[in-house]
Amino acid sequence: MDILIKKARIAEGAELRDIAIDNGKIVGIEANIEAEAGRVIEANGKVLIPGLVESHLHLDKALIADRLPNKSGTLQEAIRVTGQLKPTFTKQDIRDRASRTLDMLVKNGTTHLRTHSEFDPSQGFTGLEVILELREEYKNLIDIQVVAFPQEGIFKAPGTDKMMYEAMEMGCDIVGGVPYNDISAKEHIDFVFELAKKYNKPIDLHQDFKDDAEGTTIDYVAEKTIAEGFVGRVSVGHLTSIAAMPREQLLPIIEKMNEAQISVMSLPCTDLHLGARNDAYNVRRTVTPIRALRDGGVNMCIATNNIRNAFTPYGNGDLMLTAMIAIPVGHLGGADDLHTVLPMITTNPAKALDLKGYGIAVGNNADLVLLDSESVTNAIIDVPTRLFVIKSGKVTVETVRTVKVNA
Incomplete structure (x- = not known):
């Protein structure tokens, strides 16, 4: 042997x-x-x-925090400054930064990765083309799933709808979306499901990334998942808004998510950094309620999201360190909780990513x-x-x- x-x-x-x-x-x-x-x-x-499973990461915009800093620390400025930088990204620039990031992940024991690769009419497919190349080049070190991700919205950025189809034809593994950053969240979700049905691909949404519960659409996503026959094939990242819900409002949503078998990727480093910036005192944690979701039967994962950019100006590719941060943040350090954390960066995300022969x-x-x-x-x-x-x-x-x- x-x-x-x-x-x-x-x-x-x-x-x-x-x-x-x-x-x-x-x-x-x-x-x-x-x-x-x-x-x-x-x-x-x-x-x-x-092997560790990094279930939500942005390779194409890693390691750019020093180029145009997010001085306010808000999500709005993070989106704005990154939008300014994206047209300046060259293929070689993206390749260099993404390769350095992949090397960090490999060194820290990550063997599987799902990365969201974004595109829009202003930057084209520069980043996606590089990420698809790296998926092949790094296949002996790490298995990479690529999500087609419309960061600037699908309808808000005219022409992106056509690009979503093109991205799937180029070889993306998952249909992504960001309902809260578009003209209509529900139309955005509807489009994503139609595209996923056409190509028979799973769905992974940046979902309800807000400090408050107003306008939350995870209930619509869950209903759509069941109605469209996508049970067990939908994942969502962030989902911070439901942390602002009272228990009587939250529990029915968790029950519906469990029925739809929606996996949740909690992104504590990013969400702690960007969330609650307008809270003057008793500042909220603005992280999805990990324990409540876990106890409600939802497949809970912990992931990194960003490494050293406007959304998260720190990180070293160590998923175990991210999970360590999630323990005090999510009140996961108790005797009945601690043993549930390691699965959130191994077997749980392996289930979300539908990894075969894992474990x-x-x-x-x-x-x-x-x-x-x-x-x-x-x-x-x-x-x-x-x-x-x-x-x-x-x-x-x-x-x-x-x-x-x-x-």
């Missing part, structure tokens, strides 16, 4: 396991495997998890990360070093370091 991992911890409180890997697949999980292998990795009780089980793809932690429960709060990253049965990242503490 190609790789044999000895004495790894794959479940809290369970016996350590050996994991055998051959031809890109997990071929054995046992208490003790005695076999020849091209490489033996001694885990020594360290935690082994499936630590015989026959699945060997996409794994060995952590410098000895507790599955504490794997997030340890923010551990990624000791090994294995993608499709090959070691892609190996961390070697020496730490000396002097008495």
